[in-house]
Amino acid sequence: MVMKTEKEFRKRDFFYLMPLWLLSLIVPDADDLYSYRSKEFKRKELYYLGVVLILPLIWSDPHFHHLMVLAGIYAILALGLSLFLGYAGQISLGHAAFFGIGAYTTAILTTRYAMPTVLAFWASAVTAAAAAFLIGKPILKLKGYFLALATLGFGEIFLVIVRETRTLTGGVIGIFGIPWFSIAGFSFGTYLKQYYLIWGVLLGLFLFSKNLVRSKWGRASLAVAVSEDAAKSVGIDVAQTKIKVFVMSAAFAGFAGSLFACIMSTANPEAFGLGFSTLIVMMVILGGMGNLYGPILGAILLTYLMDVLARYQEWSLPIYGVILILLLIFFPEGIGTRLGIRLIYLIGYWAKKRKRDEGKL
Amino acid sequence: MSLVFVDAITKEYGGVRALDRVSLEVEKGTIKGLIGPNGAGKSTLFHLISGMERPDSGKIYLKGKEITSLEPDEIAALGVARTFQTVQTLGNMTVVENIMTGMHLRLKAGLISSGLWLPWIKRSENEALKEAKEILDRLGLLGRWKSPASQLPLGKQKLLEIGRAFAMKPDLILLDEPASGLTPAEMEQLSERIGQLKKDGITLFIVEHHMGMVMEIADEVVVLDQGKLIAQGPPDVVRGDSRVIQAYMKGKPR
Numbered sequence: 001m002v003m004k005t006e007k008e009f010r011k012r013d014f015f016y017l018m019p020l021w022l023l024s025l026i027v028p029d030a031d032d033l034y035s036y037r038s039k040e041f042k043r044k045e046l047y048y049l050g051v052v053l054i055l056p057l058i059w060s061d062p063h064f065h066h067l068m069v070l071a072g073i074y075a076i077l078a079l080g081l082s083l084f085l086g087y088a089g090q091i092s093l094g095h096a097a098f099f100g101i102g103a104y105t106t107a108i109l110t111t112r113y114a115m116p117t118v119l120a121f122w123a124s125a126v127t128a129a130a131a132a133f134l135i136g137k138p139i140l141k142l143k144g145y146f147l148a149l150a151t152l153g154f155g156e157i158f159l160v161i162v163r164e165t166r167t168l169t170g171g172v173i174g175i176f177g178i179p180w181f182s183i184a185g186f187s188f189g190t191y192l193k194q195y196y197l198i199w200g201v202l203l204g205l206f207l208f209s210k211n212l213v214r215s216k217w218g219r220a221s222l223a224v225a226v227s228e229d230a231a232k233s234v235g236i237d238v239a240q241t242k243i244k245v246f247v248m249s250a251a252f253a254g255f256a257g258s259l260f261a262c263i264m265s266t267a268n269p270e271a272f273g274l275g276f277s278t279l280i281v282m283m284v285i286l287g288g289m290g291n292l293y294g295p296i297l298g299a300i301l302l303t304y305l306m307d308v309l310a311r312y313q314e315w316s317l318p319i320y321g322v323i324l325i326l327l328l329i330f331f332p333e334g335i336g337t338r339l340g341i342r343l344i345y346l347i348g349y350w351a352k353k354r355k356r357d358e359g360k361l
Numbered sequence: 362m363s364l365v366f367v368d369a370i371t372k373e374y375g376g377v378r379a380l381d382r383v384s385l386e387v388e389k390g391t392i393k394g395l396i397g398p399n400g401a402g403k404s405t406l407f408h409l410i411s412g413m414e415r416p417d418s419g420k421i422y423l424k425g426k427e428i429t430s431l432e433p434d435e436i437a438a439l440g441v442a443r444t445f446q447t448v449q450t451l452g453n454m455t456v457v458e459n460i461m462t463g464m465h466l467r468l469k470a471g472l473i474s475s476g477l478w479l480p481w482i483k484r485s486e487n488e489a490l491k492e493a494k495e496i497l498d499r500l501g502l503l504g505r506w507k508s509p510a511s512q513l514p515l516g517k518q519k520l521l522e523i524g525r526a527f528a529m530k531p532d533l534i535l536l537d538e539p540a541s542g543l544t545p546a547e548m549e550q551l552s553e554r555i556g557q558l559k560k561d562g563i564t565l566f567i568v569e570h571h572m573g574m575v576m577e578i579a580d581e582v583v584v585l586d587q588g589k590l591i592a593q594g595p596p597d598v599v600r601g602d603s604r605v606i607q608a609y610m611k612g613k614p615r
Contacts, residue, residue, distance in 0.1 A: 208476040215475035215482060216461075216468045222453050223462050230449035233411065234529055235437035235466040244472050290453060 049203070056195045065191035069263060071303040072198035073256050076205055078283040078295030080252025085281065086289035087213060088245045089225025090140070091148045093277050094155035098128040098250040100162065100272030102257020107175040107267040108168065117181045121258045128254025129247045136246040140239065155277055162269045174268025181262040194263055201259065202296070205252060209292055212248070221245050222290075286327055288334020297335055364389045364533055364564050365410065370419030372405055379405040381588040382419070387533070392555065392565045394579030394596070396572055398608065401585040403568045404446060407537050410566075411443045412436040424532070438466055442526035443535040446568075450518045450525075452511030456502055459510045459521055460493035463528030493528065500524045500554065516547035523554060527563070534558065536567045540574050552578050576600060584608070 056065055081095050102124035109115040109123055139150040162169045169175065181188045181197060188197045212218055220241045223231040228238050261267045279302065287298025305323060309316035327335065363386035372380040379402040387393045395403050408414040410421055412433040420429045428436050437443075442463075451459050468489055470482050497503040500520045505513065510521060519539055526534050536555070540548050548571070555578055558565060569575040575582060576596040584592040584599060586608035592599050599605055 211478040211482075212472070212476040215478075215486065216465055216470050217472055217475050219454065219458055219462045220465055222458075223451050226451045226453050227449045229413065229433075229445065230451060231462075232413075232433035233437055233443050233445075233449075234463050234525060235434050236462075237434050248472060248476075 052199055052203075056192055060192075062191050065195050067303055067307055068300075069191060069194045069198050071300045072195070072202050073260050073263070074280070074283060074303055075296040075299035076198075076202050076256040076259070077253050077280050078287065078299045079202070079205060079209055079292065080249040080256070081280050082284045082287075082289065082292065082295040083209060083212070083221070083252070084245050084249040085284050086291070086294070087218060087225065088221040088242060090242060090246070091144070091281070092151045092246070092249075093148050093274065093281065094135075094151035094153075094158070095249070095253055095280050096272040096274070096276040097155040097158035098132060098253035099257040099260070099276070099280075100158060100267075100269070101128045101131050102254035103261040103267040103272070104162065104169055104175070104257075105254070106258040106261040107178050110178055110262075111175055117179060117258075117262055118183055121181070121255065121262075124258035125251040125254035128257065129251040132247045132250030133243065136243045140242045140246060152274065152277070155272075155274055159269050159273060162272075170268070172269060174266055174270075176266050178261050178265045178267065180265075181259065188262075198259060198263075201255065205255065206292060206296070213292070217241070217244065282324065286324070286331070286334060288331075291334075294334045301335065363387060364424060365566070366422040366425075367406070367410070368420045368422065370406075370409060370416040370421065372402070372409060372414070372416050378588045380409070380416070380585075383585070383588070383590045384419075385583055385590065385593065387564060387566050388581075389532075389564055390559070390562060391580040392559055392567065392578055394575035394582040395566065395568045395585065396570075396575055396582060397585035399570075400587070402588040403585055404537060406585070407443065407535050407566075407568055410436075411441060411535060437529065437531075440529075440532035441535065442529045442531035442533070444519070444522040444526055444537055444539060446537045446541065448515065448518045448522055450510040450513070450521050452509065454510055455507050456510050456513065456521060457490065457493050457497060457506040460496050460524050460528045461489050463525035464489050464493070466529065496524050496528055499557070501550075516543050516550075519543065519547075519551070520554065523551075523558075527558065527561075531563065533564045533566060536565060536569075538568055538570055540569060540571045548574060 056068065077095065077099055081092065084090055084092055105124040105127045106117070106120040109120040110117055115123070135154050139147065139154070142150050163172055165171075179187075181194075188194050213221075220231065220236045223234070223236055224238050224241050231238055231241075260271075283298035283302050284295045285298070286294075286301065287296065288294030305320060306316075309320050312319060365387040367383060367385050369382045369384050370380055371378065371382055383402070383406065395406065397403050405414070409416050412428065412431050412435070416429065420427055422428065423436070423439055423441065426439070428439065431439075451462060454462065468485055470485065475482055494503060494506060497506050500523070502513075502517060502521060502524070505517075510518065513521060519542075523534070523536070523539065539551055539555075543551060552574060555565060555567070567575060567579065579596055581594065582592075582596050582599045583590060584602075584605050591608055592602045592605045594602075
């Protein structure tokens with residue numbers, strides 16, 4: 001009798017645990033939030049890489065490719081912002097401006113000066129970083145709401161400048177005819193090629209960020225986010241650290257902007273407003289702060305959500321808002337971290353439940 | 362030569378004199394205790410020495426160099442580490458990363474070379490990790506090196522904070538009420554660690570409310586009362602000083 005019940009429990013446990021265990025292989029690591037940031041890549045991360053490489057070949061729908069291209073660009077932006085927002089704990093509501101600076105730099109350099117796109121790509125990052133340095137010097141002294149307002153103001157100023165300097169930026173009409181991204185004569189003309197370009201760049205920047213956050217600068221950022229007093233007490237120059245991270249995150253936005261310009265082949269001020277800035281912040285917050293998978297997941301999720309909801313036309317925005325609110329209520333720490341933690345909690349719960357039940361027998 | 366020389370500093374908060382022309386010296390290689398009743402200006406003095414606040418008048422010298430108007434991080438770079446009255450461990454990091462944060466100034470690394478993880482970054486990070494683990498081993502925290510610092514109990518967090526200060530390889534550590542909120546057992550452990558720090562040649566300046574511990578470990582004790590320095594000397598002498606008894610015990614018969 002006893003044996004039978006025990007066996008039943010085992011069977012049921014297996015039934016519950018199996019899908020959870022499989023899911024836990026898929027979702028990002030719950031530890032990522034806190035564990036010592038080690039250099040070893042986990043097997044899971046190789047799975048992700050494999051999926052990213054193979055998925056567009058299996059699912060060869062151009063619309064899907066295009067969406068993933070957009071998601072990849074947003075992911076680069078969100079990854080950069082997460083260094084500033086998720087790690088250093090500072091808010092920026094003007095990141096669309098750096099994205100715009102990147103896009104316009106590429107647009108102007110390639111259409112007016114016929115510069116190769118690869119060079120324009122790097123120039124965009126440098127321009128965005130330089131702008132961030134100049135802006136960051138005065139405004140990063142501000143904290144919290146004041147920093148949010150100052151960066152928001154910067155974003156609006158950028159839009160005004162773009163609209164008014166018609167000779168350089170084409171005003172509200174923008175710039176057309178930006179060439180495809182090309183490296184040494186190889187042009188990224190199809191969605192599939194663009195997919196590999198974007199996700200390749202994203203992978204490179206992801207590895208860069210992964211290294212950065214486990215270096216002394218990652219620790220300095222995290223220290224600044226928690227306690228500026230403690231950070232100063234160990235000799236961290238808080239102002240300098242904030243500026244460095246801000247500049248780095250603007251450079252990411254510059255890369256993303258440059259790629260965006262090449263893929264859309266246009267640059268116009270419509271795309272770089274406050275709405276877009278908040279969208280990037282949303283991606284980071286929804287995805288999960290303080291880990292690097294979060295912003296990428298957040299970018300993919302929001303890009304898809306917007307695409308799916310587009311078919312409901314006038315209802316799309318209210319539905320979008322409700323979904324965002326629900327996600328924020330149920331995943332306050334972001335889907336990238338919370339989902340993993342929840343699953344592991346559940347596995348632990350079932351394992352413990354079995355032990356408890358066995359103990360009773 | 363004295364390591365720290367505080368020359369007649371005064372600090373006022375809205376008309377209240379927190380410190381009134383206080384002068385004192387901390388000798389190299391000693392443990393100096395700073396005691397006094399609540400509101401005596403002990404923590405204020407620490408904030409002034411570590412650069413978190415500026416004195417209204419008076420000067421502070423470190424190793425003969427004036428540091429009165431320097432920023433906290435510049436003072437830290439000159440070899441002054443500190444802990445905080447309300448513990449300030451970095452809860453979003455692991456225990457070992459907290460210690461490694463203390464090595465910030467000693468690790469030379471640029472932002473981009475860190476991101477590319479160039480060979481010398483890899484080497485210095487590995488060395489830092491190894492050294493951090495050694496420090497944790499000495500503090501008895503090595504078993505939890507990977508857990509989030511926020512999950513440690515208060516006593517361990519205080520030790521961790523001292524470890525972080527030690528990781529800076531400073532000349533002077535300012536300990537702001539290290540024993541507050543600790544159990545007697547933890548306090549004993551703490552005194553032991555402080556003794557070890559002294560053996561490592563680190564000068565310690567301790568603010569403490571808990572008089573017994575300071576009297577036990579300090580080489581010299583300074584007593585503040587209502588912003589004024591009222592007594593200074595070896596613990597036994599200070600203990601017997603009538604003004605100290607009057608101020609500190611506030612009428613309690615001894």
